[in-house]
Amino acid sequence: MKITLRIWRQRSADQPGKYQTHRLENVSRDLSLLEVLDQLNEQLISSGERPVSFEHDCREGICGSCGFLVNGQAHGPRAATSVCQLYLREFNDGAELTLDPWRAKAFPPIQDLMVERSAFDRLIAAGGYCSTGTGQAPDGNALPVGREQATSAFSTATCIGCGACVASCRNASASLFVAAKLAHLGQLPQGQPERARRADAIQSQMEAEGFGSCSSNLECEAVCPQEISADWISWMHREKRH
Amino acid sequence: MTHGLPDPRIPTGPLADAWQRTREGLPLISPLRKGQMDVLVVGTGLAGASAAATLAQQGYRVTVLSFHDSPRRAHSVAAQGGINAARSVAVDGDSVSRLFADTLKGGDFRAREAGCQRLAEISSGIIDQCVAQGVPFAREYGGSLATRSFGGALVSRTFYARGQTGQQLLYGAYQTLMRQVELGRVQLLTRRDVLELITVDGIARGVVARHLLSGELEVHTARTVLLCTGGYSNVYFLSTNALKSNTSAIWRAHRKGALFANPCFTQIHPTCIPSGDVFQSKLTLMSESLRNDGRVWLPKTPGETRQPDSIPKEERDYFLERLYPTYGNMTPRDVASRRARELCNAGRGVGPGGRSVYLDLTDAIKAEGKDAIAARYGNLMTMYERISGDDPYHKPMRIYPAPHYTMGGLWVDYHLMSSIPGLFVLGEANYSEHGANRLGASALMQGLADGYFIAPSTVTAWLAGTPAEDVATDHPACREALESTYRRISQLLNSEGTTPVNSFHRELGSVMIDRCGISRHADGLRQGLEQVKALEQRFEVEVRVPGEASGPNAELEKALRVKDFFGLAQLMLRDALAREESCGAHFREEHQSDEGEARRDDVNFAHITAWEHMADGEPIRHSEPLQFTALQPSTRSYK
Numbered sequence: 085m086k087i088t089l090r091i092w093r094q095r096s097a098d099q100p101g102k103y104q105t106h107r108l109e110n111v112s113r114d115l116s117l118l119e120v121l122d123q124l125n126e127q128l129i130s131s132g133e134r135p136v137s138f139e140h141d142c143r144e145g146i147c148g149s150c151g152f153l154v155n156g157q158a159h160g161p162r163a164a165t166s167v168c169q170l171y172l173r174e175f176n177d178g179a180e181l182t183l184d185p186w187r188a189k190a191f192p193p194i195q196d197l198m199v200e201r202s203a204f205d206r207l208i209a210a211g212g213y214c215s216t217g218t219g220q221a222p223d224g225n226a227l228p229v230g231r232e233q234a235t236s237a238f239s240t241a242t243c244i245g246c247g248a249c250v251a252s253c254r255n256a257s258a259s260l261f262v263a264a265k266l267a268h269l270g271q272l273p274q275g276q277p278e279r280a281r282r283a284d285a286i287q288s289q290m291e292a293e294g295f296g297s298c299s300s301n302l303e304c305e306a307v308c309p310q311e312i313s314a315d316w317i318s319w320m321h322r323e324k325r326h
Numbered sequence: 327m328t329h330g331l332p333d334p335r336i337p338t339g340p341l342a343d344a345w346q347r348t349r350e351g352l353p354l355i356s357p358l359r360k361g362q363m364d365v366l367v368v369g370t371g372l373a374g375a376s377a378a379a380t381l382a383q384q385g386y387r388v389t390v391l392s393f394h395d396s397p398r399r400a401h402s403v404a405a406q407g408g409i410n411a412a413r414s415v416a417v418d419g420d421s422v423s424r425l426f427a428d429t430l431k432g433g434d435f436r437a438r439e440a441g442c443q444r445l446a447e448i449s450s451g452i453i454d455q456c457v458a459q460g461v462p463f464a465r466e467y468g469g470s471l472a473t474r475s476f477g478g479a480l481v482s483r484t485f486y487a488r489g490q491t492g493q494q495l496l497y498g499a500y501q502t503l504m505r506q507v508e509l510g511r512v513q514l515l516t517r518r519d520v521l522e523l524i525t526v527d528g529i530a531r532g533v534v535a536r537h538l539l540s541g542e543l544e545v546h547t548a549r550t551v552l553l554c555t556g557g558y559s560n561v562y563f564l565s566t567n568a569l570k571s572n573t574s575a576i577w578r579a580h581r582k583g584a585l586f587a588n589p590c591f592t593q594i595h596p597t598c599i600p601s602g603d604v605f606q607s608k609l610t611l612m613s614e615s616l617r618n619d620g621r622v623w624l625p626k627t628p629g630e631t632r633q634p635d636s637i638p639k640e641e642r643d644y645f646l647e648r649l650y651p652t653y654g655n656m657t658p659r660d661v662a663s664r665r666a667r668e669l670c671n672a673g674r675g676v677g678p679g680g681r682s683v684y685l686d687l688t689d690a691i692k693a694e695g696k697d698a699i700a701a702r703y704g705n706l707m708t709m710y711e712r713i714s715g716d717d718p719y720h721k722p723m724r725i726y727p728a729p730h731y732t733m734g735g736l737w738v739d740y741h742l743m744s745s746i747p748g749l750f751v752l753g754e755a756n757y758s759e760h761g762a763n764r765l766g767a768s769a770l771m772q773g774l775a776d777g778y779f780i781a782p783s784t785v786t787a788w789l790a791g792t793p794a795e796d797v798a799t800d801h802p803a804c805r806e807a808l809e810s811t812y813r814r815i816s817q818l819l820n821s822e823g824t825t826p827v828n829s830f831h832r833e834l835g836s837v838m839i840d841r842c843g844i845s846r847h848a849d850g851l852r853q854g855l856e857q858v859k860a861l862e863q864r865f866e867v868e869v870r871v872p873g874e875a876s877g878p879n880a881e882l883e884k885a886l887r888v889k890d891f892f893g894l895a896q897l898m899l900r901d902a903l904a905r906e907e908s909c910g911a912h913f914r915e916e917h918q919s920d921e922g923e924a925r926r927d928d929v930n931f932a933h934i935t936a937w938e939h940m941a942d943g944e945p946i947r948h949s950e951p952l953q954f955t956a957l958q959p960s961t962r963s964y965k
Contacts, residue, residue, distance in 0.1 A: 096877070112603040114715075122828065123605045129826040129872050129881065137878055139395070142568040144610045144709065146493055147399045162712075169712045194539060195878050202516065205396050209508040213501035214460045218380040218778045221451070221458035228469025229462075238462040238487055241494060245398055274460045 255296030373753025376777030405492025433761020563835020762910025
């Protein structure tokens, strides 16, 4: 099939960016969008141009490295799908796709479609853990966790840290990311001792990083590749803070 | 040195509790002194993150290097099925000795029994550790930990978190690591590619790393270096590994003197989504837990054109069930892969180019209902549908073997120390307990055993016994490592060719999968060696690496990695050629029974091969003999 890619090109954060358009003929419908970028890059390299920079690694939707806007939608039009799992068969022959990086104050641009998301690591460092050391663990069966409780905790623990929730929010809020982590640990017995401190510390860090407050438009839930429910944001707001 | 190797330091006396005895005899260091000792950890997968967090908890000053933007991206995240542990809670008779025996037997008696025993003993504590971190393992209704059985095992000892076990275990380790970062005990350096090992007086004392955004080369020195950098399946180009997984850190260490053990032991995973277009960049694994409920089959007639649901049962060949009545669809990975390849080569395969077999869940869906199957494998089913465009609830999945895991790696002794003193190697990067073939759900177990429980004791023992001065970053050894890295980068950037790196990597991969994949023979291996040498020469002249040394340059990163893969590929081919037997995942066509089963040679090859790099000339092959006391080598049979 034929496809036109209109890609945001920006050499570095301190230089202005602009769109560059490339037409590709005869690309297979069975390629992922990232594989189309690979193909484009091989052409650019052979003709002496700078290839397009984008983050990627596992290419099976689990590492959370990849992510950009496809026609304004984080990870593109398909629900529950990160952009590495978005195949051309989702689009019509001759489609034009505009690719933009995540744009958020807390995610500074690096190059082209790459941005820096280390703010997420600092949110986790602020309290996204159970303070336990190696060798101090009791028997794993000592604290029973009901199946439904375990399943619910799991459903929030699946967040891959891609940043789509932030990129899709008009306030660039990290509420869904934070709520998911608080809900993961807050629903399990292991997470109880630090529950209030954790909620306090991560939400303070979220403000310090420059993430906005929840815009309540639920776009975060719509774009989340792991389909984490925005109900957890309400749950988070009910969590006690110091 | 025995047989050209350092002492593997295998404990003497009874096998059971040998690790406990060893540990109790190891020297300790006071917490105050630990605070003055720097430790470098490279990689943040299960092995690296767990080791770094635990060493920091002990009081060391830990620096962690990762080429990712965040430790959470490490490829351990993609492990799906589960983690083994012998907890003898179920009533199916599992025990430490059974897990030990399964690991040794599954590895086709090409691993050290003391290592397998230790792994089995530690396994149970790993689960407790992960639960305490908040890993949401699957639970029974009553609240106790759930288990399932997994490829190659007759007991139910695999703990899991839906099909995302690796992700959940990694996040547990990552969060524990980030806590240590917050406490100021770990310096986390992301987006750093380790390109060279620094040795001073023959002892590992640091690394050269390239900052992947600025392009700057940095020297990091420490009292000891831990490489936790994963496996090298990407030598095949198309594999289940993440695209940036590479061999560079261990390959550079090998060139600095670390012996490389059994490089030809690479596992080809039977249940992957097959390849199609030339620009396809990876093969995606479907957890083999699917084989618990899925049935593998092919049409009996070659060249079958009907859709799978219109082929009646009696015209289907459930070939694993037919050939291996006891294990059936649960037959170990290498055996299942080989049978699939043979049948496809014989023209029985389905799908584009006849390069796939059916994995069919329709019987299980009929018996248990769609919801039950979705609860077990929901994310896998969705993933398959996304990639293939087919609905696996209604149509059998198509699968084909793909390179997945590398049992080979840097040679380590019982303390996980390589032949370079002070250089420890953990997780998939080392050659250790999996022998010639790894059992399902054992990789996560080994990575975490190494990182949480083994290295923290043995690294301390090394540091206690080896007083040393700090190494300044302008030490001649550092300057030399830095300069040689600069030279390698300049050479690549100055090449005047026009061909992108990927093109060479694809070609390398196709030679390797053909010559050194599921099945190997002497002529093919020799030809493969010539092909790889010729390709490497062409790469030097024809490659184009655009851009500069400074700033982000993904093509330069790839070129450095592919250059190292050329060296490794040649060593793999040599190793496969020298090992004149079939064992585990290494199948030499010359060494098979009349029925096509692997023929192991315990008289001549019951050893670990360890290759020594030579600056000039061919590498030297050493061997470490394997002794078996608890379990005598038997022929692997899954009939």
